[in-house]
Amino acid sequence: SQTIHQWPATLVQPVGSPLSLECTVEGTSNPNLYWYRQAAGRGLQLLFYSVGIGQISSEVPQNLSASRPQDRQFILSSKKLLLSDSGFYLCAWSVGPSGNTIYFGEGSWLTVV
Amino acid sequence: AQSVTQLGSHVSVSEGALVLLRCNYSSSVPPYLFWYVQYPNQGLQLLLKYTTGATLVKGINGFEAEFKKSETSFHLTKPSAHMSDAAEYFCAVSDLGGSQGNLIFGKGTKLSVKP
Numbered sequence: 078s079q080t081i082h083q084w085p086a087t088l089v090q091p092v093g094s095p096l097s098l099e100c101t102v103e104g105t106s107n108p109n110l111y112w113y114r115q116a117a118g119r120g121l122q123l124l125f126y127s128v129g130i131g132q133i134s135s136e137v138p139q140n141l142s143a144s145r146p147q148d149r150q151f152i153l154s155s156k157k158l159l160l161s162d163s164g165f166y167l168c169a170w171s172v173g174p175s176g177n178t179i180y181f182g183e184g185s186w187l188t189v190v
Numbered sequence: 191a192q193s194v195t196q197l198g199s200h201v202s203v204s205e206g207a208l209v210l211l212r213c214n215y216s217s218s219v220p221p222y223l224f225w226y227v228q229y230p231n232q233g234l235q236l237l238l239k240y241t242t243g244a245t246l247v248k249g250i251n252g253f254e255a256e257f258k259k260s261e262t263s264f265h266l267t268k269p270s271a272h273m274s275d276a277a278e279y280f281c282a283v284s285d286l287g288g289s290q291g292n293l294i295f296g297k298g299t300k301l302s303v304k305p
Contacts, residue, residue: 083233111292120280120297121234167233178224179293181233 079104083168083182090189096141096155098185100168103149108170110151111179112143115165127151163189192217192283196296204304209253209268211299213281216262222284223264224293225255229277237279240264251275276303 083100090096102108112124123136125143133143140159144152151168168182197212215221222241226234238249245257251274255266264281278300282293 121295123292126292169233178236178239180236181226183233184231186231 079170079180081168081170081180081182083185085185086183087186088188090158090187092160092189093157096153096158096162096187098153098166098168098187100151100153100182101149102151102170105149105170105172107148108172110145111169111171112151112153113167113169113181115167115184121167125153158187158189160189163187192221192285192294194281194283194294194296196279196281196299198299199297200300200302202302202304203271205273206270209266209271209275209301211266211279211281211301213255213264213266213296214262215264215281215283217283223255223257224282224284225249225253225264225266226280226282226295227251227277228280228298234280237266271301271303273303273305276301 080103110127113121114124115121125133125135127133127145130145130148133145141153141155164187166185166187169179171177171179193216195214201211203209224239225237227237228234237253238247238255240247240257248254253266253268255264257264278298280298281296285292285294
C-alpha cells in the first residue's frame, strides 16, 4: 500500500532563517506531488506541484521554493522565512490524470517568530 | 474555471442529529467532486468522491453526498452525528483545466457536535 511521510511535524523558526520540509511517498511510482499551505479560515492554497523529477510548477509568487530530487521525494524550502510564512503545510500525492484522489500527509506546523 | 463554495464556516449539531454540510460548485465541464475530513492537527482524509455514474455516493464513517447537477450542489449528510465526527470538512472539485491532478478546495466547514 502507499504511504506518505512528511517531516518535521512541528517547527519554530526565527524570521530570516532557512526552511526545509521534506516529504516522501512509498508504494507508488511517478506520482504527482503537491505542497499546500493551510491558514485559518482560508482553506488550502496550492503552493507547488510536480509531475516528475525536476519538474516544478509554482502556483503563487512567494519566497518559498520546491524541489524534486528523486521520483518520490518533494522538498519545500526557503532561504529567509517571513512571519507570514507561518502555517500548516501539507504534502500530498496522486497518480494519473485530473480527477483522481489526492492523498495527504500528516502536515507540518511552521511557526515563524 | 472551477470553484467551490461551502456555506457556513461553522456548523453545530447535537449528538444523534442530522448532519448537513453544504457545498456548491462551479464548473464548465462535468465535475469530479470530493469531500475530505480533517481532524485537529492532522492531514486531510478522503471521505468520498463522485466521478461518474450513481449520483448518491456513500463514503466512510456513515457519510454520503448527492451530486445534483441542476443545483450545482454536492452536499454532505449523515443521519446521526457522533461526537467523533467533530472535525473540519472540505469540499473540492477537480481542477480539470489547470494544475495536473490538482483539486480546488472550499474554505472548509468546522463541525461541532454537542452531547
